[in-house]
Amino acid sequence: MNIVFIVTSFWSFGELLIAMEFAxxxxxxxxxxxxxxxxxxxxxxxxxxxxxxxxxxxxxxxNRILFNEVKYSFKPDLVILSDFLNYNFADxxxxxxxxxxxxxxxxxxxxxxxxxNYPRKCMDTYxxxxxxxxxxVLEDYGARIVPCPIINSDSVEGENxxxxxxxxxxxxxxxxxxxxxxxKYGFDNDEDKIILVSYAKWxxxxxxxxxxxxxxxxxxxxxxxxxxxxxxxxxxxxVGSKEKIQGDNIHYYSSVHTEIFxxxxxxxDIYISRNMTSTSMVRIALSGVRCVNIINSISxxxxxxxxxAKDEFxxxxxxxxxxMFPVGWYSxxxxxxxxxxxxxxxxxxxxxxxxxxxxxxxxxxxxxNSNHIILTNKLRKRLSELMTxxxxxxxxxxxxxxxxx
Numbered sequence: 001m002n003i004v005f006i007v008t009s010f011w012s013f014g015e016l017l018i019a020m021e022f023a024x025x026x027x028x029x030x031x032x033x034x035x036x037x038x039x040x041x042x043x044x045x046x047x048x049x050x051x052x053x054x055x056x057x058x059x060x061x062x063n064r065i066l067f068n069e070v071k072y073s074f075k076p077d078l079v080i081l082s083d084f085l086n087y088n089f090a091d092x093x094x095x096x097x098x099x100x101x102x103x104x105x106x107x108x109x110x111x112x113x114x115x116x117n118y119p120r121k122c123m124d125t126y127x128x129x130x131x132x133x134x135x136x137v138l139e140d141y142g143a144r145i146v147p148c149p150i151i152n153s154d155s156v157e158g159e160n161x162x163x164x165x166x167x168x169x170x171x172x173x174x175x176x177x178x179x180x181x182x183x184k185y186g187f188d189n190d191e192d193k194i195i196l197v198s199y200a201k202w203x204x205x206x207x208x209x210x211x212x213x214x215x216x217x218x219x220x221x222x223x224x225x226x227x228x229x230x231x232x233x234x235x236x237x238x239v240g241s242k243e244k245i246q247g248d249n250i251h252y253y254s255s256v257h258t259e260i261f262x263x264x265x266x267x268x269d270i271y272i273s274r275n276m277t278s279t280s281m282v283r284i285a286l287s288g289v290r291c292v293n294i295i296n297s298i299s300x301x302x303x304x305x306x307x308x309a310k311d312e313f314x315x316x317x318x319x320x321x322x323x324m325f326p327v328g329w330y331s332x333x334x335x336x337x338x339x340x341x342x343x344x345x346x347x348x349x350x351x352x353x354x355x356x357x358x359x360x361x362x363x364x365x366x367x368x369n370s371n372h373i374i375l376t377n378k379l380r381k382r383l384s385e386l387m388t389x390x391x392x393x394x395x396x397x398x399x400x401x402x403x404x405x
Contacts, residue, residue: 001077002075002078003026003076003393004078005033005035005036005080006036006080006081007041007082008038008055008083008090009082010040010041013202014113014279016037016044018082018279019080020048020050021167022164032074033050034050034074035052037055051074053066058093060094061095063095063096064096064100071105077107077397078108079101079107079108079109081110083110083111084110084112084141085136098140107142109144110142111145111147112146112161113150114336118336120332120335123329123332124320124329124330124332125328126207127211127212127320142396148165148383148386149342150166150282150342151340152336152339153382155339160399164387164389167383170288171262171289173287178267181267182267187235187267193365194235194267195230195268196239196265196271199240199242200240200275201255203275203326214314215317218313218314218319220243222351226294226357230361231248233362235249237251237253238253239253240254261280265289270361271291273291273292273293273294274295274325275325276293277324277336285376288376290369291345292346292348292349293346293347293348294325294350294351295322295323295330296320296321296352297330297350298321298352299321345375347364
């Protein structure tokens with residue numbers, strides 16, 4: 001079976017990674033895969049061994065030609081959009097529209113990474129409210145594939161909507177692997193506590209707005225203070241950090257291959273993120289490593305002034321709430337994690353409450369993990385019972401053939 005994935009987000013790798021993980025499972029079933037994606041993703045896709053056709057910025061005519069070439073040369077049985085939200089606005093960057101999907105003359109479906117059945121009034125991006133949710137017509141994109149556990153599978157319902165486990169392989173964090181890799185990376189003392197922090201490239205970028213820039217800069221300074229204070233007692237491994245904080249216990253790695261990253265995870269006691277929807281954090285958490293996500297739920301300046309020192313906060317800055325730094329999306333993502341078993345595995349720490357955050361992290365480092373292990377295993381078992389990518393694709397095509405779409 002021939003399957004085409006269309007990726008239109010050029011700034012975020014999250015959607016691409018979700019699509020490639022799904023494709024990896026389909027390949028095991030003998031399916032042929034082709035990606036149509038922005039030029040920024042081409043090398044990543046080619047390294048995985050997949051065909052990659054690069055979209056041409058600002059040219060609907062050329063991209064329609066590309067679609068036609070893929071249609072006749074690859075003959076896709078199914079086209080999967082990595083994210084219908086980004087595709088819905090792809091005309092801004094590539095000129096392509098929903099109508100252009102008709103070129104393929106085959107079944108089209110999409111990932112629904114944030115499960116749009118949840119009631120939402122707006123999308124809070126960088127502190128601004130957008131009415132994008134009101135502009136989306138879900139029915140335009142056929143069947144929906146919902147990745148779990150970012151989405152709670154128990155909350156998903158509806159015809160032609162499919163849930164599956166985002167993660168199928170886990171990181172080996174056994175004592176044997178941990179000991180071996182600690183020696184490899186120069187951490188000989190088994191009693192030392194190690195904290196892993198990774199920095200996504202896209203998190204260094206944001207819209208051009210003075211107020212947003214000031215808040216992002218402030219947030220980064222508070223995050224750096226947290227890391228510096230933690231480094232006074234623990235080893236900190238920073239992967240992909242653009243800015244280097246000085247400290248004897250801070251160890252830097254540029255972007256690393258998955259194998260090396262997994263080894264660094266295996267030697268770590270805690271992983272710290274600033275993106276609650278991070279696919280890396282899902283894999284790390286389900287592998288059994290404790291995870292912390294830094295958030296900001298405080299937008300009231302007076303409240304912030306009571307928490308931080310006067311010289312740490314400029315009252316002219318307009319803070320906004322976020323679960324995904326620096327984009328925000330606090331209100332947009334909150335329904336996803338309410339009553340979600342996955343959220344129970346992740347410890348949320350407020351960015352302005354540094355001292356309380358440090359105490360929480362210390363508690364986690366030294367507390368008994370029995371309950372956490374039980375919760376993790378329970379969630380992994382639930383995920384293992386969901387449909388496989390192969391079963392989902394076959395079901396979508398059967399559904400379409402029966403004329404129900």
